[in-house]
Amino acid sequence: MNPALKWTPLVMALALAAAGCARDGYYHDRNLDYGEAEIVEPLRLPGGAGGDAGVMPVPQGRIAASMEDAPRPVAGGALDRGPEAFVESRQRGEERWLLVAAAPTAVWPMLETFVERQGLTVTARDAGQGTLETPQGRLSVRRALSGGASEVRCEAAGRSHVACLNALSGYFEQQGQSASAAALARRAGAASGLVVEPLGDGWALRVPADAERVWNELDYQLASDFDDADFQRLLERDATAREFRVAYLPQRLRGQGEGMLATLAIWRDDPEPRAARLRVEAEGGGQSRVRVAEGLEGADQRELLERLARLLR
The missing domain is CATH 3.30.310 (TATA-Binding Protein)
Structure with missing residues (x-):
């Protein structure tokens, strides 16, 4: 047997022991490494990179939202009022509309989906103002008094279209049963600048x-x-x-x-x-x-x- 091979196990054991004894124990303790850190120049991106303008534009007009519109907790509000429906009907004389417990920015895509499912032809669309024009009538959404709610109207010839509102109400009720839509309902205890x-x-x-x-x-x-x-x-x-x-x-x-x-x-x-x-x-x-x-x-x-x-x- 080659004499050099006799020392191989011992050399390997010593190497493993030396490797495991780095610093204060059997691992590299980095708790104090921050003391050796150095200040470097901030990362600079090439011109034109890193900007977020225009990536997710917010429409202007009645449907637009801002930080001031964000609901804030109200003391006692959730205790004083029980659970509310995702959609409620409102009426003033001959005028009718729906109150939906979601912000206009969330209701708008639902309104577009409703029009598509009904097979209606959109002749004019204004996301900023929240209006959809069809040959059968005009659908619109705008911010309600509650910060997290919306008013939805369906009109034909300047008057409330009852059949359209009934269909919309049923559609929003279905949407309100889903987890994603229910999470949008935050009217209880939501403030809007009152x-x-x-x-x-x-x-x-x-x-x-x-x-x-x-x-x-x-x-x-x-x-x-x-x-x-x-x-x-x-x-x-x-x-x-x-x-x-x-x-x-x-x-x-x-x-x-x-x-x-x-x-x-x-x-x-x-x-x-x-x-x-x-x-x-x-x-x-x-x-x-x-x-x-x-x-x-x-x-x-x-x-x-x-x-x-x-x-x-």
């Missing part, structure tokens, strides 16, 4: 929408929500003056008639809801405000307006 702020000696709710749209939505929400005879109810409405007369019992007065003495009728004194008049006023520039014209003051007035803000979100 602010309750001081105005003179009272308070006002500022809404980034024209007064007519605000009155229409309030009319629907108050009729649906203010139906509690003990705490809040809708008494009258005046579309011409854009006013509502409601009865509202502030939180601080609720439950005052409860307790051991309240079990005796002679001691019972339940507070009654207080009548208040709400007015929707235009401010110009597509803005409006809602204020309590009479009936409540101070913190009670602010409480009622904050309640209305949650209904509009």
Whole structure:
């Protein structure tokens, strides 16, 4: 046997031991390598490279979105309101439309798909304004009062097309059952620039929408929500003056008639809801405000307006 081969196992063992004893253990500890790092010049890309302008253009007009439009969490909003449908019907006189719980940028491709499935011919298309013209009528989508919702209309000869809206409603209901569409529904607790702020000696709710749209939505929400005879109810409405007369019992007065003495009728004194008049006023520039014209003051007035803000979100 070659004498040199006798030393081969020993040499290999020593080599493995030396390789495993690098630095403080059996591996290369790099925890302190940052101390040896050097500052280098930033990476420079060739001219014209690296720009993202035009890669994903955002359409302008009613369908466009911005960071200011992004919904923000609202304290108590998700607790005060239960689950809502992905699509709801709205009506004002002979005018009808749909309220879809998704942003216009998400509703627009759904609208295009609906037109394609119906076999309609598109004669004019404006993604920026959210309109599709067909020989049968005009379909449109625009941002609703809620930051994450849209208003969808279908009109023919300047009037609401009921059959078209019914078909659209069924289509959006199917879309709302899918996981992707349900994720878009974020109206509960979503804000869209609604602010309750001081105005003179009272308070006002500022809404980034024209007064007519605000009155229409309030009319629907108050009729649906203010139906509690003990705490809040809708008494009258005046579309011409854009006013509502409601009865509202502030939180601080609720439950005052409860307790051991309240079990005796002679001691019972339940507070009654207080009548208040709400007015929707235009401010110009597509803005409006809602204020309590009479009936409540101070913190009670602010409480009622904050309640209305949650209904509009």
